[in-house]
């Protein structure tokens with residue numbers, strides 16, 4: 014039975030007792046958690062709150078924006094810009110970085126987010142989420158530019174997501190393991206419901222969009238083909254498959270009971286490294302997964318080691334149970350990166 018302490022108490026412990034986080038970072042995380050609570054309220058209203066359907070606009074990646082993509086982005090920007098902990102923000106839904114205006118106090122952190130992950134699931138009432146990543150501005154130069162954001166994921170000071178599902182759960186790492194907090198709707202508090210989360214090293218469950226099978230590279234085809242052969246194949250066991258199509262929900266399942274999640278490169282657009290975005294989807298999830306004892310690679314290298322060249326860079330993703338990710342990464346050894 015986990016200790017029933019609040020997110021605030023947990024963060025104060027991390028700051029004061031363990032010295033893992035500075036006060037500024039603690040306050041920043043609390044602001045993000047408050048914003049997620051507000052997003053959860055909009056998500057729950059659904060049709061009653063006129064939050065379903067498309068917004069009639071496109072984001073920088075040419076994707077149609079849903080009303081909730083726009084609402085969640087606004088909530089996060091507004092909540093964070095006057096907090097005094099940030100230098101700038103970046104989002105899936107914003108073309109370029111959003112520098113904290115001069116009228117507000119400036120901080121040293123950089124916040125990146127996917128305000129609403131799993132947009133295709135909003136209107137069908139399936140779990141969706143918010144993903145965030147926190148970096149620290151390096152050096153002491155005045156002002157902030159996109160360059161300041163282009164740090165490898167291993168530099169993240171904190172990362173997490175909030176899943177809006179049957180329960181609203183905030184999952185967080187500040188680099189000292191993974192903790193989960195469930196929103197108590199009666200009191201409005203985030204309460205610790207799991208800490209020291211560990212992903213089992215082995216699994217019998219994989220998550221991949223199978224409709225893309227014919228486009229995958231040979232190592233991914235080989236891995237999935239071997240899983241599909243079940244007991245009679247080289248793996249000697251039957252596998253199960255799950256695909257929610259919200260990365261947040263698929264990763265949450267993996268943090269809860271293990272599994273492997275893949276969104277690999279495919280040959281339809283050979284120059285595009287993958288579908289998922291490195292800086293606000295893959296990096297925060299890779300940080301959480303590694304902190305829970307799992308692995309996260311792009312098939313060739315550790316995701317957290319990749320040095321981004323641009324803000325909205327995409328990446329191939331394989332993450333989850335350690336032995337499975339090592340296996341599928343090993344299958345890529347003979348293929349060029």
Ligand SMILES: O=P(O)(O)OC[C@H]1O[C@](O)(COP(=O)(O)O)[C@@H](O)[C@@H]1O
Pocket residue numbers: 076105127129130131132133222258259260261276
């Ligand atoms: O519809 P597909 O191709 O299976 O893609 C699902 C993937 O796309 C995403 O929804 C992309 O996220 P957004 O909704 O933030 O664009 C991932 O969460 C998910 O893993």
Ligand SMILES: [Mg+2]
Pocket residue numbers: 127129130131260294
């Ligand atoms: Mg997303």
Ligand SMILES: [Mg+2]
Pocket residue numbers: 082105127128129130131132
């Ligand atoms: Mg999104």
